[in-house]
Amino acid sequence: MTRPTTVLVLDDNKINALSSLTGFLTDRPGGMAGLTLQGLSDPAALDGYLNNHPEIDVVIVDAEFEKVSNQMTCLTAFRTLVRRGGPLAIGFSQDAYGRLLYPFAVCQLLPPSKHQVVVGWAYKNDKGLAEIGRLLDLIAASDRALPAPAGLRLCQPEAPITGEFMGKILKSRSDAMLWKEMSFSHFPYADLALAASIAERTAIQKIGKYFAEIKEFQLQMAVDEFHPLGAQAIFNIPEKPDRGPKKRAAADPKKEAVEAFAQAHHRFFQAPELVDIVIEHDLYPKGRRREKWWKNTRLKTVKPSGGGDGDRQEPQ
Structure with a gap:
């Protein structure tokens, strides 16, 4: 039986x-x-x-x-x-x-x-x-x-675009640390770079890449009818009032958008095990990822x- x-x-x-x-x-x-x-x-x-x-x-x-x-x-x-x-x-x-x-x-x-x-x-x-x-x-x-x-x-992982999302925004320990910091609040690039133990220029480059990946992720998710993220505004460039030409020139809408995404998903990016899991993932034999x-x-x-x-x- x-x-x-x-x-x-x-x-x-x-x-x-x-x-x-x-x-x-x-x-x-x-x-x-x-x-x-x-x-x-x-x-x-x-x-x-x-x-x-x-x-x-x-x-x-x-x-x-x-x-x-x-x-x-x-x-x-x-x-x-x-x-x-x-x-x-x-x-x-x-x-x-x-x-x-x-x-x-x-x-x-x-x-x-x-x-x-x-x-x-x-x-x-x-x-x-x-x-x-x-x-x-x-x-x-x-x-x-x-x-x-x-x-x-x-x-x-086989899914187009969304299947590679984690590997693209969380490639290394420094990525995990950047996301963790951004999920808490808005920090200048210098502070973010210090928290992730990288150069400020590197932090700027990484956040620019995150913006592109999040945008593609959002476009793919918006057409999905099953997942709760589908058709929801998870990626928005924050709309702010006109602050004059000097302040407008100093604004960084891509960074603000990435920070908005990080803070919307702060529970995930602050998960205590995430840094270790990202490090372990970075050490996997790359051939296995094609399985x-x-x-x-x-x-x-x-x-x-x-x-x-x-x-x-x-x-x-």
């Missing part, structure tokens, strides 16, 4: 998260049949929890964990899951600006895994709950291949180790 699919919900407010997900799944046709939910609030405990609970098939990961840790975000959780090679993982976050860049970072900055680990991303609204239910149904149907997730279509990210995961049913009385699903 095939055992239920066991789902771990990783959320700093695990009681509310479990209640919301259970309520939605219970009310749909078929209810909770074939599903078992568990909860965990701290991403630092994820690795040990999975070691002690080999029955976990899927981990649903929140974006941020302010109630239990100011040092970890979903980047820690997904890095753990990718390094382990599983279980399967689904991102589940608020559709607020500060959280909308996380799936791009997960797909583009973390190393490619041997087996597919990240199989979807949804947002905490009615549409997102429906997407979670759909993904869990697909995973439970172990004889079917998982299709490439629509929620990550623009985030995958296809989506591996058309098919699940197979295998006997669990340790004499268990059920079957377990593993990606192949």
Whole structure:
């Protein structure tokens, strides 16, 4: 007899998260049949929890964990899951600006895994709950291949323009430090250069390149009908009143636009792990980055180790 699919919900407010997900799944046709939910609030405990609970098939990961840790975000959780090679993982976050860049970072900055680990991303609204239910149904149907997730279509490295966005704006530690500083407030180039340990001229050049990349990113996102960023004004050159010819000449609209983007997504750019992840990404063998990210995961049913009385699903 095939055992239920066991789902771990990783959320700093695990009681509310479990209640919301259970309520939605219970009310749909078929209810909770074939599903078992568990909860965990701290991403630092994820690795040990999975070691002690080999029955976990899927981990649903929140974006941020302010109630239990100011040092970890979903980047820690997904890095753990990718390094382990599983279980399967689904991102589940608020559709607020500060959280909308996380799936791009997960797909583009973390190393490619041997087996597919990240199989979807949804947002905490009615549409997102429906997407979670759909993904869990697909995973439970172990004889079917998982299709490439629509929620990550623009985030995958193969996607035109948006698929290379993280690698272009976060190439090195100095890039990560620049973005972190700009996400706090408006600073002169000299202060930004000092924070990133680079020359002021280099900071000016980098921010000019960021402007071009953000503009292309915005144009691509604006035509998307699925992602929450689609058709939203995430890239704007700030409009300011006429301040006279001298002050107008001193204005730097490209820098202001990049700073506006950084501050709109300040939660992401201030993620404690981001600098380390960018450094690790910069050290990856470049040939590996050409590996296809989506591996058309098919699940197979295998006997669990340790004499268990059920079957377990593993990606192949």
